[in-house]
Structure formats: structure tokens, C-alpha cells
Amino acid sequence: MTADGLPETAAPDVPAPPPGLVMLGRFDEARGYDINRPRGSASWLFTWTTGGQGRLRQGVTTAQAAAGDLVVLAPGVPHGYGVGPGARHWRFWWVHCQARPSWLPWLIPYGAGDGVYVVTSTPATPRDRVEAAFRRMFVDARRPGAVKPAAVPDDRIAVAHDTAARELALCALEEVVLLMAAGAREPTPAPGLDPRVRRVQELLAADPGAAHTVDSLAAHVSLSPSRLAHLFTRQVGESPMRALREARLRHAARLLEGTGLPVERVAAASGFVSPFHFHRVFRERFGMTPGTYRAGGPMVGA
The missing domain is CATH 2.60.120.280 (Regulatory protein AraC)
Incomplete structure (x- = not known):
């Protein structure tokens, strides 16, 4: 890849430079x-x-x-x-x-x-x-x-x-x-965060590979699923299921870095039922495949 013909990096509505540079x-x-x-x-x-x-x-x-x-x-x-x-x-x-x-x-x-x-x-x-x-x-x-x-x-x-x-x-x-x-200063919990929302965050962080659903998380904090989804999204800025996917991807990244587990087992241990789905969302999130991430190699194009 060369810079010849690259779009101006900071031009409005122009794509960013390609990966690899x-x-x-x-x-x-x-x-x-x-x-x-x-x-x-x-x-x-x-x-x-x-x-x-x-x-x-x-x-x-x-x-x-x-x-x-x-x-x-x-x-x-x-x-x-x-x-x-x-x-x-x-x-x-x-x-x-x-x-x-x-x-x-x-x-x-x-x-x-x-x-x-x-x-x-x-x-x-x-x-x-x-x-x-x-x-x-x-x-x-x-x-x-x-x-x-x-x-x-x-x-x-x-x-x-x-x-x-x-x-x-x-x-x-x-x-x-x-x-x-x-x-940097240590990150602090967001002020005024509802204790029930914080509890759901703790559950996701503690066991991201578990079969969490909005219903099961809501039951843990004595809320209806719709109330939990609304409260969590309003206070955190993303839905409980989006937060769960992020927690699972971070967990998968740690397993890839620190273990020799096959990628399919990393996917299962992180709560992803389908290895194909795991590869797709991991690549979307980190800009590279799980195998490339483990090898510390370059990102692949999206």
C-alpha cells in the first residue's frame, strides 16, 4: 500500500486511510x-x-x-x-x-x-x-x-x-x-448510576460467558425486562445486550492473549454460540480476525 492517491485524511465525508498504514x-x-x-x-x-x-x-x-x-x-x-x-x-x-x-x-x-x-x-x-x-x-x-x-x-x-x-x-x-x-487519573463510576444498573454491569463483568438475557438480568435486580432495558440504556448509553457483547469480546481478547485455547473454544467460553458469528463481531470490534489478534499481526480491511 502506498500513499499515492490517498484521500485527504481530514476532508469531510471522506473515508479514513486504509488499515496497514x-x-x-x-x-x-x-x-x-x-x-x-x-x-x-x-x-x-x-x-x-x-x-x-x-x-x-x-x-x-x-x-x-x-x-x-x-x-x-x-x-x-x-x-x-x-x-x-x-x-x-x-x-x-x-x-x-x-x-x-x-x-x-x-x-x-x-x-x-x-x-x-x-x-x-x-x-x-x-x-x-x-x-x-x-x-x-x-x-x-x-x-x-x-x-x-x-x-x-x-x-x-x-x-x-x-x-x-x-x-x-x-x-x-x-x-x-x-x-x-x-x-491518568483512575476512572470512577459515573455519578448517580443506579445501583441496579451497576449490579448488572458487575454480573456481566464477572461472567460474560454465561447465558445472560435481558430477562435473567432483570430478575437479578428485581426489575421488569423493559424497565431494565430502558434504565440501563439511558444511564450507560448502550443496551444491556450491547454491553454484554462488549464484555464477551473483551473476555475473548484476554483468552486469546493469555491461553492456547483453540479459537472455537475461546468463542464458546466467551458466550458465543456460533464461531462464525464470533469471527464476524470480533473482526468488527478489533479490526482483525481472532487468529491475527493472537499472533499480534496487522489488521485486515473491513
Whole structure:
């Protein structure tokens, strides 16, 4: 894959770069900047805000990004982003790439739903090191011989083509993710979350492979199925069954990383009756097949 003929990365309603590339840049956009991708992206999108404020939306989840915040969007879900409401501008680094499976445990505690991860900066966050890592990533992606100058006319954008350039850029991004997760404040439960909703979340996390249904979960918390579905969706932003699927996929990812179980047994242990269905939803969620994920290989196109 080369950058020749690639669509402009931040043009409204234009598809994101294809998976397999590491493509990054630093933009400073004024009020009115708004990108919409109704089909989402086949690659992960990492954004780190250095000034102003951004607003990112994916599925039904919305995240505000202030200076120092890392917001990550997983592939396969409709998304959009732009200058935050009331802000004059948004200055940010962005990276489209394949996410290494080893990064997911660092990001999962900061999941906000719909494949959105928000790692909020604190005084303990070494912003100078994070900024330096992004600058190094940009230089490494544009190292001599890595890309033809004419291939990317916008000098704010870098594309890592050869193996060395990609690996150097990914190593720098890995440093960013680790530094942000290590220095971030611990995620806290949403204020005012109904205890019954929290109990359902605990049940899903404790045993995602169980044969949960809305009826069985509602019985655990003495609610009618319709009342639970309405309350859970309103407070969490996704339905109980959508949350169950996410919990099962995270459980499957941990099994793929930490065990030698065949993929079919991983699917069954995670609550997926059909291996075909498991392969499809896993690929939609993580941007790669279960076998590729276990091998730590590149993402495949959606």
C-alpha cells in the first residue's frame, strides 16, 4: 500500500486511510471544522489534544477532549469529530494505524462505550514526553527513503510506508499510550448510576460467558425486562445486550492473549454460540480476525 492517491485524511465525508498504514499529523483547526464518517474507519484513530477543545463522537458516545487528553476510537463504528462547542479552535495530533493487541489492557479501563477510550490528563502526566514521542513519530514516519515527497502534498501529514518506519512510529505511539495510562487519573463510576444498573454491569463483568438475557438480568435486580432495558440504556448509553457483547469480546481478547485455547473454544467460553458469528463481531470490534489478534499481526480491511 502506498500513499499515492490517498484521500485527504481530514476532508469531510471522506473515508479514513486504509488499515496497514501508519498515518499521522498535527492540525490546528478553527471553529466549524467537523468531520463525519458514517461508516467509521477500518483503522484505529488516536487523538491527543494540545490546545483548544475537540469533540469526538462514535456510535452514541460523545467525548470532549481538552489539552493533554488522549481519545482513541476503535474501528468499525460510525464516528465524527471536530472543534468542541464554544471553542475557538482545536489543536491536536492524530494517528491512524493498527493498534497493537498489547495496548488494549492499558486502554480498556478508560472505555466510555462504543469503542471510545478517554484517557484524561493529570498533573502527573508527562506531557513533554508525550509531545516528544509524537514529534519523533512524525520524523520517523518521514525518514529518508520511507516515502516519496510527492506522495503526501500536505506537509502536516506523514505516512510510514516501509517496515522500519512503521515499527518506529508504532513504538513511539506505544510510549504515548503507556505514558498516558500510567499518569491518568483512575476512572470512577459515573455519578448517580443506579445501583441496579451497576449490579448488572458487575454480573456481566464477572461472567460474560454465561447465558445472560435481558430477562435473567432483570430478575437479578428485581426489575421488569423493559424497565431494565430502558434504565440501563439511558444511564450507560448502550443496551444491556450491547454491553454484554462488549464484555464477551473483551473476555475473548484476554483468552486469546493469555491461553492456547483453540479459537472455537475461546468463542464458546466467551458466550458465543456460533464461531462464525464470533469471527464476524470480533473482526468488527478489533479490526482483525481472532487468529491475527493472537499472533499480534496487522489488521485486515473491513
